[in-house]
Amino acid sequence: MKRIRPGAAVALTALVCAVLAACGTTSDGDNAAQDSANDDGGGKLKAMLLYVGPAQDGGYNSSFEATRTRLQDKYGDQLEFTFKENVPETAQARQVIDAAVQDGYKLIIGNGYGYGPHTIASAKKHPDVYFLQSQWAPPKNLANFSGFDLGVEDGFYLAGMAAAGAAKTGRLGMVNAFPIPFEMRVMNAMVLGARRVNADATTRVVMTNSWFDPPKDVQAVNSLISSGAEVVVNPLNDPAIPQTSEEKDTYSIGSGIEHGDLAPTKQVADVVYDWAPLLEPAIEAARDGTWKPVFTYLGAKDGVIKLEPGPAFDGLNADVKAEIEDAQAALSSGELNVFTGPIVDNRGKTVVADGEQLELKDLIGMTFVLDGLEGVKASK
Amino acid sequence: MNDSLMVELAMSGIAYGTPLLIAGLGELLTERSGVLNLGVEGMMLMGALAGFWVSQLLGGPDWTALLLALLVAALAGGLIASVHAILTIGFRANQIVSGLALTIFAGATGLSSYLAEVGGVAGDSGKHVLRPIDVAGLGDLPIVGPLLFHQNALVYFSWVLTIAVSVYLYRTRIGMRLRAVGDEPRAADAMGVNVPRYRYAHTIVGGCFAGLAGAAYSLALAPSWTNGMTAGAGWIAIALVIFAFWRPVLVLAGAYAFGVVSGLGFNLQARGVDLPPELFNALPYLTTVAVLVLVSSTWAVGRFGAPRALGQPYAREES
Numbered sequence: 001m002k003r004i005r006p007g008a009a010v011a012l013t014a015l016v017c018a019v020l021a022a023c024g025t026t027s028d029g030d031n032a033a034q035d036s037a038n039d040d041g042g043g044k045l046k047a048m049l050l051y052v053g054p055a056q057d058g059g060y061n062s063s064f065e066a067t068r069t070r071l072q073d074k075y076g077d078q079l080e081f082t083f084k085e086n087v088p089e090t091a092q093a094r095q096v097i098d099a100a101v102q103d104g105y106k107l108i109i110g111n112g113y114g115y116g117p118h119t120i121a122s123a124k125k126h127p128d129v130y131f132l133q134s135q136w137a138p139p140k141n142l143a144n145f146s147g148f149d150l151g152v153e154d155g156f157y158l159a160g161m162a163a164a165g166a167a168k169t170g171r172l173g174m175v176n177a178f179p180i181p182f183e184m185r186v187m188n189a190m191v192l193g194a195r196r197v198n199a200d201a202t203t204r205v206v207m208t209n210s211w212f213d214p215p216k217d218v219q220a221v222n223s224l225i226s227s228g229a230e231v232v233v234n235p236l237n238d239p240a241i242p243q244t245s246e247e248k249d250t251y252s253i254g255s256g257i258e259h260g261d262l263a264p265t266k267q268v269a270d271v272v273y274d275w276a277p278l279l280e281p282a283i284e285a286a287r288d289g290t291w292k293p294v295f296t297y298l299g300a301k302d303g304v305i306k307l308e309p310g311p312a313f314d315g316l317n318a319d320v321k322a323e324i325e326d327a328q329a330a331l332s333s334g335e336l337n338v339f340t341g342p343i344v345d346n347r348g349k350t351v352v353a354d355g356e357q358l359e360l361k362d363l364i365g366m367t368f369v370l371d372g373l374e375g376v377k378a379s380k
Numbered sequence: 381m382n383d384s385l386m387v388e389l390a391m392s393g394i395a396y397g398t399p400l401l402i403a404g405l406g407e408l409l410t411e412r413s414g415v416l417n418l419g420v421e422g423m424m425l426m427g428a429l430a431g432f433w434v435s436q437l438l439g440g441p442d443w444t445a446l447l448l449a450l451l452v453a454a455l456a457g458g459l460i461a462s463v464h465a466i467l468t469i470g471f472r473a474n475q476i477v478s479g480l481a482l483t484i485f486a487g488a489t490g491l492s493s494y495l496a497e498v499g500g501v502a503g504d505s506g507k508h509v510l511r512p513i514d515v516a517g518l519g520d521l522p523i524v525g526p527l528l529f530h531q532n533a534l535v536y537f538s539w540v541l542t543i544a545v546s547v548y549l550y551r552t553r554i555g556m557r558l559r560a561v562g563d564e565p566r567a568a569d570a571m572g573v574n575v576p577r578y579r580y581a582h583t584i585v586g587g588c589f590a591g592l593a594g595a596a597y598s599l600a601l602a603p604s605w606t607n608g609m610t611a612g613a614g615w616i617a618i619a620l621v622i623f624a625f626w627r628p629v630l631v632l633a634g635a636y637a638f639g640v641v642s643g644l645g646f647n648l649q650a651r652g653v654d655l656p657p658e659l660f661n662a663l664p665y666l667t668t669v670a671v672l673v674l675v676s677s678t679w680a681v682g683r684f685g686a687p688r689a690l691g692q693p694y695a696r697e698e699s
Contacts, residue, residue, distance in 0.1 A: 054502040062503075086497075086607075173650070206649045209657040214602030214609060219392055219643050223650035226388040239505040240602040247511075262505055375649055 045287045047107035048100050049083040050093065050115060053212060059237025059256030060273070061085070064111055066257065067275035071283065079283065089114025097122040101129050107286040109279070110134060113182075120145060130286045132278075135182065135364070138293035146291070148278055149364055151299025152182060153189035153338040154331045155271030156235070158307035158324055159253045160193025160203075162269045163231040165320035166251045166312065170194075170201035173229025175220045175241055177211050179376050184366040186235045189338050191372045196327075197320055204229060205375040214240040225250050231268065242267055251312060260310040267310035277302045297360055300331035339363070346371045388647055389640050390527055394535060397639030399424070399596040399610070401538050403617035404624070404631040405545050406589025410461075411621055412549065413582035414562040414689040416475045417464050419482025420590050421614025423457040425492040427591025430456035432598035432605045433499045435508045445508040450534070450595055457591020458584045460486050465583040469576050472693035488608025496605055506603025510534055510596075532600050534592075539632075541589075546628040558582065562687030565694040575694050590614065616664060623671045625684035634671075641667050 049068060051061045065083070072081045087096050093115050097108055101122075109132045110119045116136035123131040123145040136147045163172045172194055176183050187205060194201035204227065206220040221232055221244040231251040234241045239262050245252035246263035255271040278298055285291040298304040307328060313321070330336035341352035345368040352358055358366075369376050403420055410417045417423075431453030438445035464482050467473040486492055496502050510532040512519070519530035549555040560568040561578045569575050597609050616638055624630035645660020 056503040058503050058505070204650060204652070206646050207657040208646075209661055212606060213611065214604050214606055215396070215597060215611065216646075218602050219396070220646045220650075222392065223388065223643065223646040226385075226647070227650040229650075238602075238604075239503075240604060243505060243603070374652060375654060377654065 043287065044078055044080060045107060045283060046080045046103070046105040047082075047109065047283060047286070048105045049081075049109045049111060050087045050096065051083060051085040052089055052112040052114070053086060053237075055083055055085040057212070057237045057256075058239045058259075059254070061111070061237070061256075063256045063273040064275055067279055071276065071279060075283070078287075081283075087115075089118075091118065093118040094122055097126075101126050106130060107132065107282065109282070113180075130282070130291050132282050137295040143293055144291060146282070146293055147295040149182075149295070149297050150273070150304065151297055151302075151363075152235070152271075152305065153185045153363075154300035155255065155273075155305040155307060156186045156189040156233075157193035157331070157338045158328055159233055159255075159269060159271050160190035160195075160201075161197045161320065161324050161327060162193075162307065162313070162316065163190070163233050163251070163253055164194035164197035164201040165316045165324070166268050167198075167201070167230035169228070169230060170198045171228050171230055172201060172203045173221075173224035173227075173232045174203055174205045175208060175217055175224065175232060175234040175236060176205050177208055177236060179207065181364055181366045183235065184368070184376075185363065187373055187376060188366065188368070188370045190233060191370045192338060192343075193327075195372055197323065202372050202374055203233075205373065207375070211236065212238055214238055217241050218244050221245060222248070235271075253310075258308055258310065264311055266312050268312045268316070269310045270308050271305065272308045273305055275304060277304050297363070300328070301334040303332075306332070343370070345369060346373070385647060385651060387523055387526060389643060392643030392647070393636045393640035394527065394531065395601060395639065396642045397635040397637075398535050398538050399593040399601070399613055400617050400620060400638055401593075401632055401635035402534075402541065402596065403590045403593035403614060404620040404635055405538075405541055405628060406457075406586035406593070407618055407621045408586075408624070408626055408628060408631060409545065409558075409582045409589070410586030411690055412558055412562045412626060412687055413579045414565060414687055414692065414694065415465070415468060415579050415583045416479060416691045417461065417482070417583060417586060418476060418479025418618060419460065419464055419486065419587075419614075420617050421610060421612065422483035422486030422490070422492070423460045423587050423590035424594035424597075424610045424614045424617075425488065425608065426460050426486050427453035427457040427594030428598040428609060429492045429496055429499075429501075429594075429605060430591065431595030432506065432603075433495075433501050435506065435599060436501055436504060438508070442508045442511075446510060446533075446599065449508070449599060450592060453591045453595035453599075454588040455591065457594065458588040461584050461587020461590070462580075464587075465580050468693065469579045469583070472695060475691050475693070483614065493607040496607065501605045502607070504604065506599065508599070509603040510600040534596050534600055542628050542632045549628065559687070562689055565689050565692075569694075569696060575696075579694070590617075593617070612664075616668065619668050619672070622686070623675055625675070626687060627684070638664055638667065 055065050056062050068081050087093050089112055107130045111134050113135045119131045119133045123142055131145045133147050135149050138145045138147055191203050206224055208216045208220050217238045218240050221241055224232055225248045232245045233253040235255050242252040242254055242259045242263035246266045251268050252263045252266050253268050258270045260267045337357045339352055339358040341356045342354040343352040345351045351368045431449040434452045435445050435449035464478050467478045468475045512530045512532050515529040519525045557573045561575050565575045598605055620634045624634050641663050
């Protein structure tokens, strides 16, 4: 009887630790680009991007990095544009910001939603520093804070078209992380685009409940493919997703940057981001002190998002390719708005009336689920 | 037929069970010598990182790069385990505290993540990947083809390892002595067995296995590096040894059962069973609790207990 005690105690300890380990796997790196930070005179602006994960994450952060290095080259001596990676979305972010302010940084950009409360608190604490924050609107009476959001639907509408064009049966798969409003826009837009090309197309989503977890992402891709998906689309950054699709001879569509190198025969396209239209005006405003607290919603017509053909794009039907090109042009000119009524959700409720377009607050708070989108529940 | 739900589940059971199996066999050897090492998660992460790093640095054909990477992964795990061995065998420190310290030190927020930044390997995709090998062209057979004849080298190796550990424990003289060291170190000592030497050797070998298990993540399952990518597998491996009553073949069965459970959620989601993903993520841990209750029954305990000296430092009484 006595013999079980150590075993049971160990197993329980192991279990508790397993749960803890599964919950918290972030780290705080401290890898800002080297700077000696000894002079900040003469109109030189110091700006810093905060990244939740590694700077080269193969998607979202990598797209910011591409813009950052381009702007650094463009402004030369006038700008010192650096980044801090692996900054957790906790109060620790405030310490990182405080240290940056001490170093003379005047513009802080938080590219993850979870930085919101911390950049707002820091904006109050440091009124002479400007803050640009993803997915948060500026609170009242805070003149040095601006928010932005990405009109991601423009890109995933085109991705949906390309996916439906590549799939013979119209069975599309998506690996996603959480059904937050941003991802609802991704998924609903994909369905609308797919149904424009193939009215019977269905999109089956597998949620991993994690923004970046390669072992889980691979399992998700495999389960989608084995259940019959012909194309796996993902708005995540994990290189394992296109790699697994390529191995399983299944089409893939990704986002952030191009992923053709990871799936050299199967990558149909990528939804790519260019942040210069957001960051350049912010840098200008911070330099000459003309900052206005605004919330900017940027899409294809602002030039931040587009569909970039991949190695497998040429194999699409010529009509589909032409239609994608037309849609891309119409989105860029502002002629086409993805969520234009009539749009009816999967419960038969009209969510966008005929000829109307979704308002900003409905876009950034999207909860409805469209017909043809499987595996996602409306949150209310 | 090879796309059916059952085959897909079995495939993911084997793929995700393999690191659990290898790490579990390692922990089994360590515990059989009477040493409890709770540092498996940390050793796995070090192995995952070391293996991936080396494979990225090496050029040349896949097989040499991978062989070397796996070797280094095993060495990295063994190196970390030797810290535990020195502390608990040499200095007779508390094994639970030392093991936990090891996981914290080497784990997701410790050494492995620091070294990954030094090496700059985060976010890179793998250059050399352990790919499935078709044995004698049998991979296309229905059902058994993909399961038995279309796996990567590490999976085949884990099967050999299971048999080897089994034979070692029950059919060799050293294995018998090892069991004696774990059950009755004093008696073993009286028989002329060098207890500390046995414990050192099996703790370090256990670490090598854990390092290899970590490399299964970074070189096969998801060829890349992410902080904390083993996500608690090391802890499940420790629990697994207990469920398996310290028997190698049962470790294999348990590891595959956990592998199946870990893939179950996604496969059900992909086939239209809409259950909350949070529930699926909790499944491996819920299973842990359920099995723990089962194996705690008096019957099971009476028949198959833990090595009797598990967790107790051994000191020869001076007369």
